[in-house]
Amino acid sequence: MQRIIEILPAGSWPAAAATEIFVADYEGRHRRRMVVCLQSEEKVLLDLEHARLLHAGDGLKLEDGRIILVKSLPEELMEVTAANSLHLLRLAWHIGNRHLPTAIEEHRILIRRDHVIADMIRGLGGHVHMVMAAFDPESGAYAGRIGAHQHENGHAHHSHD
Structure with missing residues (x-):
């Protein structure tokens, strides 16, 4: 089973490069670890350190270089x-x-x-x-923010460079 090795944020990659599509509602796109069932019925593994919401337009890069387009199910x-x-x-x-x-x-x-x-x-x-x-809610204020790191207790602290 192929593994997802990188999440490419929407707009940072050419969506026309996608070779496959993953469609899910909000709950189905907000995970840490899951087997992702693609439209072709192929299954790939998502295994992240922390839960995160996959947004519409994100790309899921596989080990073999293919990119999966994420779509939001209404x-x-x-x-x-x-x-x-x-x-x-x-x-x-x-x-x-x-x-x-x-x-x-x-x-x-x-x-x-x-x-x-x-x-x-x-x-x-x-x-x-x-x-x-389609439900694609705002990310949290510190989601993916450079200069902040997340602790297990859920509190973010900022680095002061």
């Missing part, structure tokens, strides 16, 4: 909208305060289905609609 999500951009920004703050995986776009916020959060958003004057969409 899933049922809550689309949050607001009266104006300031109101949407305030709703984003409240969602962020609950540490929820969140995809932020110019005129909407996408989050996973949660009736308690939906009630909170409506109570704050926001609008919630169920939509089918």
Whole structure:
């Protein structure tokens, strides 16, 4: 079984170079170790030191040099909208305060289905609609950041050069 040896961030490689495709929802793309089943039904091994989210457009480089394109499978999500951009920004703050995986776009916020959060958003004057969409939430503030290192307790510390 081929192993994935490198994750190429979306936009850092030519997607036309992909020879295979991996499609999964948010849960299926957020892993540390798993057997990845490709569209051709070939299976490859992902074995990372820490769990990470594979984003749409990322490339998974195999030992033999092939590159697999990661795609997001549409899933049922809550689309949050607001009266104006300031109101949407305030709703984003409240969602962020609950540490929820969140995809932020110019005129909407996408989050996973949660009736308690939906009630909170409506109570704050926001609008919630169920939509089918690919979910590619923001990475954490320290994800992949140069100059920061992660400890087993989950706290990041910055190097001061």
